[in-house]
Amino acid sequence: MSEGIETQEESLFEAPPMAEQERMCEAILFASAEPVTIKEMNARMPHGCDAAEAMVHLRKRYEGRGVRVVKVGDAWAMRTAPDLGFLMQKEMVETRKLSRAAIETLAIIAYHQPVTRAEIEEIRGVSVSRGTVDQLLEMEWIRFGRRRMTPGRPVTFVVTSEFLDHFGLESARDLPGLKELRSAGLLENRPPPGAMPLTPSDEDDEEAAEGQSELFED
Amino acid sequence: MSEGIETQEESLFEAPPMAEQERMCEAILFASAEPVTIKEMNARMPHGCDAAEAMVHLRKRYEGRGVRVVKVGDAWAMRTAPDLGFLMQKEMVETRKLSRAAIETLAIIAYHQPVTRAEIEEIRGVSVSRGTVDQLLEMEWIRFGRRRMTPGRPVTFVVTSEFLDHFGLESARDLPGLKELRSAGLLENRPPPGAMPLTPSDEDDEEAAEGQSELFED
């Protein structure tokens, strides 16, 4: 029944012309500091509009301009062209200096996601301090992913769309050097043969215990 | 690096092409938190640039777009086109549960209609706030019925056809009686054992019981 009404509405009110829809997307993206999804745009635009198509036109229009239309995950945003950064000294924000541990941890999460704490530790060869993970979580560059369906059900970490936005990435697939790492087999999870000193077995046990107590609570 | 800037200042190099200057103005205006004067733009742009001329081009470029270049005092800013202001509204439809007082009042009206406010209060045992009745009137679930031909000629309330529509009822008579409510498990709240049984004489002073006596047959 509701479908019938919708069809009626579509035929009664024609969607605005594409040029007009493009203007609308432009205004919405321009006004928002946060990336906006196609779904949100469609919800705000008049009935029958196709924000996805309008965005194709808009993106083309802004090619080579001082402001660019960029894709961030499944959302869109307007950002100044990176080659003009030198003009923006006034707007520059001093980003908190990340420690070497935090930078490495971030990179490992980005390239290996979803990844458990134990896996990060195996790759770095040292235990990951709570503060490092907390800092990245606080910056909203990483978040918790799904629990790994292995004994102990450890939590995993993944990068966020804020991370993509900050580093100007359309998706995690566009991470620099990702393909090369993959073809070199460096993103595989190779179990160490026998007892290696750098396997965080203690951590594993701890996590397993945590996970189990959770299971019992259920 | 500082040498490079000095050389530029000495204008040994030509100013960037006008198209490039336009891009710069565009990026500056976009990223600035406040309107920017021509003087400020010139100060930020490479030596030899003419922000005033670049702004003429930029303004023309944005004519008719979803974003406009506007003059604010003696400074410039970018704003969304005024005709698209409606897109800057995000409608959030929030569905809330009707309050307990409103549901009870509505139920009494439905079961006892036409009913006066005094009668509703007597049945609920508490006074009925004006807001509750107004809310139900506004939702068009109740309306005024005929005045009661008793001293003071109080107004009565009845339920509307919108009410019946919403609850999928053909008439108020279709509302289930107490017996059905009980068999449906909706009257689980039995008086605690040991409570004195209701004697007919005790109920005499309860006016409202009369009209609904058929609901009490067990």
Place this chain on the structure above:
Amino acid sequence: MSEADIEETQQISVAERLAAEALIVDVDGFEGPLDLLLTLSRTQKVDLRKISILQLARQYLAFVEKAKQLRLELAADYLVMAAWLAFLKSRLLLPPDPTEEGPSGEELAAHLAFQLERLQAMRDVAAKLMARDRMGRDFFVRGIPEDVTRVRKVTYSASLLDLMQGYARIRTRDEFRPFVMDRDSVFTMEEALERMRGMIGFAGTWTDILSYLPVGWESDPKKRRSATAATFAASLELAKEGKVEIRQAETFAPIQVRRKDEGYV
């Protein structure tokens, strides 16, 4: 020390020794044994895939040995790694023992090489990532984000079930009404106490408490029971307060009260 080790030590050039000493001084700067191994591996100046793990193990052990000479406290995991590398070294040097279980020396060495290569790769991409154009440094967001007015439209909803439950709630409340109605035939202790306080001053002699029952409560058994209980409880309360004396000749005999005079003990 074996002959091979001595030979090895002698082979280390002056520059390498200086570098190794710098490493020791800076031992706190390392992020664990793997990080140290990676740094040591740079002295081999080869592709990490072609690295000599045997040589690396010797370098590491030499490093730990030197740290001991300098009486530097090494964290436990550095020592665990040293012990493991010594074991690995012996496995790599000795011909494989067919009775030995577990992975071969080559397998262990290959995995360590993989770990080093992977850590190096992660460091490289981390550097690439941080060198990217970054928001707030190279590109910028809209300086004046426009306020999106959130128009809140509230719709209220209720289901038939809500309605019926609401009604049931009210009707159920009615069924509790006996509690209130019932007070007609209940004489409370407070009422009895008030009544007796007013009358006890005149009770100079022993009087049956039943004579204190209020008018109209003597005939109806339900009312009489309630009034009797309340009056008895009130008498006990007055006795406790020292206002009256109370007595009963024998079980089920009438209970009598008498005013207690001030100063009379």
